[in-house]
Amino acid sequence: MTPIALIPRESLPYLVLPLLVLVALLGMSFSTWLTLTVAGLAMGCMLFLAAIGLTLIFGLMDVLNFAHGGFVTLGAFIVVAVLGTGSLAGLGIAAALGVVALAIALAAGAGAGVGLVFERLLIRRVAGAPLRQILITVGGGIILQQLLIIVFGAEPLPLPRPLALRGSVIIAGAPLERYRLMVCALGLVIYAATHLALNRTRLGLLIRAAVENREMVEALGFRASTLFRLVFAAGTALAAVGGVIFALYAGMVTADLGGEIIILVFIVVIIGGLGSVNGCFLASLLLGLANNYVGFLAPKLALGTDIALMLIVLLWRPRGLLPMDGA
Amino acid sequence: MAAPVPLLELAGMHTHIGRYHILHGVDLAVPEGYVSVLLGRNGAGKTTALRTIMGLWRASQGAIRFAGREIAALPTPAIARLGIAYVPESMGVFTALTVAENFRLADWRGDPAPARLEAVMAAFPVLAEKWRARAGTLSGGQKQMLAIGRAMAAEHRLLIIDEPSKGLAPVMVAQLTEALARLKEGRTTILLVEQNFAMARALGDHVAVMEDGRIVHRGEMATLAADIALQTRLLGLSLASHQ
Numbered sequence: 001m002t003p004i005a006l007i008p009r010e011s012l013p014y015l016v017l018p019l020l021v022l023v024a025l026l027g028m029s030f031s032t033w034l035t036l037t038v039a040g041l042a043m044g045c046m047l048f049l050a051a052i053g054l055t056l057i058f059g060l061m062d063v064l065n066f067a068h069g070g071f072v073t074l075g076a077f078i079v080v081a082v083l084g085t086g087s088l089a090g091l092g093i094a095a096a097l098g099v100v101a102l103a104i105a106l107a108a109g110a111g112a113g114v115g116l117v118f119e120r121l122l123i124r125r126v127a128g129a130p131l132r133q134i135l136i137t138v139g140g141g142i143i144l145q146q147l148l149i150i151v152f153g154a155e156p157l158p159l160p161r162p163l164a165l166r167g168s169v170i171i172a173g174a175p176l177e178r179y180r181l182m183v184c185a186l187g188l189v190i191y192a193a194t195h196l197a198l199n200r201t202r203l204g205l206l207i208r209a210a211v212e213n214r215e216m217v218e219a220l221g222f223r224a225s226t227l228f229r230l231v232f233a234a235g236t237a238l239a240a241v242g243g244v245i246f247a248l249y250a251g252m253v254t255a256d257l258g259g260e261i262i263i264l265v266f267i268v269v270i271i272g273g274l275g276s277v278n279g280c281f282l283a284s285l286l287l288g289l290a291n292n293y294v295g296f297l298a299p300k301l302a303l304g305t306d307i308a309l310m311l312i313v314l315l316w317r318p319r320g321l322l323p324m325d326g327a
Numbered sequence: 328m329a330a331p332v333p334l335l336e337l338a339g340m341h342t343h344i345g346r347y348h349i350l351h352g353v354d355l356a357v358p359e360g361y362v363s364v365l366l367g368r369n370g371a372g373k374t375t376a377l378r379t380i381m382g383l384w385r386a387s388q389g390a391i392r393f394a395g396r397e398i399a400a401l402p403t404p405a406i407a408r409l410g411i412a413y414v415p416e417s418m419g420v421f422t423a424l425t426v427a428e429n430f431r432l433a434d435w436r437g438d439p440a441p442a443r444l445e446a447v448m449a450a451f452p453v454l455a456e457k458w459r460a461r462a463g464t465l466s467g468g469q470k471q472m473l474a475i476g477r478a479m480a481a482e483h484r485l486l487i488i489d490e491p492s493k494g495l496a497p498v499m500v501a502q503l504t505e506a507l508a509r510l511k512e513g514r515t516t517i518l519l520v521e522q523n524f525a526m527a528r529a530l531g532d533h534v535a536v537m538e539d540g541r542i543v544h545r546g547e548m549a550t551l552a553a554d555i556a557l558q559t560r561l562l563g564l565s566l567a568s569h570q
Contacts, residue, residue: 202438205428209421216419219381220481221407221435324423 013321017285024293034174036292042180044288045187046249050242050261051268051280052194053235059211059275059324060231063123063133067141068265069258071236074114074144075107075243076253077152080159082106096162097182103244111240112233114144119232149255156254159247183245190238191281198277207231211275211324267306271313273320282321283313334359334485334516335380335411339389340399342372342379342540349375351540352389357485357533362507362517364527364548366562367537373520374416376537377489380518381413382406394484408435410484416493416520418474422463426454429462429473433480440482447476450506468499475506485516492523504529524562528552536561 025033054068082103091099122140126132161179168175198204206227210217214224239258246261247253268287272279290309295302313321333356342350350372357363365373378384380391382403391399398406407413421429430447433439448455451472457465462473471491478486491507492500504526510517511530521527527534531548544551544561551557 202431205424205431208423209432212421212423213419215383215403216415216421217432218403219383219407219413219415219419220432221404222432223402223404 013279013282013317016321017282017289020286020289020293024289024297027293027297031172031174032296034172035176036296037289038174038176038180038184040289040292041285042177042183042187042249042288043291044285045183045191046242046245047261047264047268047287048187048281048284049190049245050239051265051272051284052190052277053238053242054265055269055272055275055277055280056207056231056238057235058269060207060214061123061228062128062130063232064130064137065123065235066134066137066262067118067144068236068239069260069262070141070144070148071111071115071239071258072243072246072261072265073148073253073255073258075111075240076247076257077148077157077243078107078110078240079103079244079247080152080157080253083159083162091162091164093164096164099162100165100182100244100248104241107240107244108237111243112237115233115236116229118144118236119229123232145255145259152253152255154255156252159251159253161248161251165248179249183249186245190241191277194277264306267310271310271320273317273323275324276320276322279320279322279324286321332359333357333392334394335518336392337376337380337389338392340376340379340386340391341388342375342384343387344375344384349540350379350386353537353540353542355535355542355545357516357518359484359516360514361532362511362519362530363533363535364531365518365520365535365537366522366524366527368563369522371537372540373537374489375540377413377415377487377518377520380406380487381411404435410482412478412481412483412486414474414478414486414488414491416489418470420462420465420470420473420477422461425459425461426457426465426473427459429477430480433477434482436482439480443480443482447479450479450509451476468495468502471495471499471503472506475503479510485518486510487518489520490522491519492521492526500526524558 021037024036028036050072053071054065057063057065083099118140122136123133126136165179165182168177169181170176198208206217206222210224210227217227218224243258246257250257264287268280268283271286272281272283287306287309291302291305294305335357337353337355340350340353341348353372353376355365355376365376367373375384379386382398382401386399389399390397393406393409393411396409398409421432430444431438453469454472454476457469462470465473475488475491478488491503495503500523507517507519507530517530519527519530528548534544534546534548534551535542536544544557
């Protein structure tokens, strides 16, 4: 029996990540590897924040929300509104983190609020009609983007990061960007919180149960429609939080920000397995790391990394790395 | 047996699914404290009747009364909250959750009462052994026990079970029959859809037979059980089904 045969089949996807990290280490110096790995993990965590809401909403409601990018953009504009265009640049680390936390809280609130209105006005009308859902969410996304342009303008808005979140720290000879370390920490916290909420709380169990069998949840006396509204609002709130983090990373916000990353977000959700939180996290990190490693080792191939990764994963596991029933 | 007060009453219930007219005026009374069995061949409309009672499909015409209250227009969660526990044909077990987690969702009011859980574990000891196992890893029979056990764990006035013996090995069917017989002794009101006549006969007090979306016979189970000719006519049963 080969060593690989000793590993349960459902655990194999979890091995892909350490395998990728180790293989990359063979092709570069340790300090380069460490820098790229942290950069990759940070990118993965940003993608996870933007994608988790999309996968949750799809898993529970069977709604593929093409307007999801609009909520990412909403969060990005909120952080511009909070941080202004540089007046808070001189804040110390604690104050800077405090302001970012405030922006995250406001973005989450705005994302949830706009999400609830969006669900009430658009999503509820097209329950169970996938084609109409696509059309209405694409249309709703355009409206959301145009509303943001009306409020914040069409010109790109600069968003200088507070000084305390710029620069790098040197660890083991490798320069690691402070902001990326912060993003990694935040991504881990949100993943852990989502994981615990879904697995340890009664509400989380109910959401997982409704993902699997909505009808049975209702037959047990629970109101699935209330659950859906809650998850939709949580999903759009998380997208807005993702927008805050992306905007601070990019240092510039335009109304196209959400639209630019939504393709990557969809790739993450598909690779992870539609509806799967664990799959979404794993796929986000894989995509972030693969982009960084390939960008360094073979820059000419970098553009095709995402599609190539999706192709390989889907040929291996057509329902994604960790499909819902196994996550 | 004196005619008891019906806990659930269907009067002229019609159900359409899309453009198909499935139920054509079903009249049925489920008396409190007894086991009522709904029999009929595949496609007779038994499952549709149960789903219509639960509001999972809407009655296009007619009345559904539970404890004297009209429920045909209520949404499914509101119907369940009146005290109707439902075990669908597909069992409705949440396979991604553990057995313990399935039980946490048994009752919408909160975690089920320990005394109720103990009674379930006494009826189905295997569920206690598999308490931490993912429900998806259980055998078909164990899943059925989980589905019925979960329904038993909730406070309810009526238990509706759709074909619990379907696809199960005879030893499992015997075990389920025994557990349901104990529920019957406790005067639980049950509406049971079943194609296994031996199980239906062992449990049922009253019986109704459906054909083409209509009730074509109703009466005491003992009467049907004693009348082989009637069984053959209504259900196409042969002597083999009595073994």
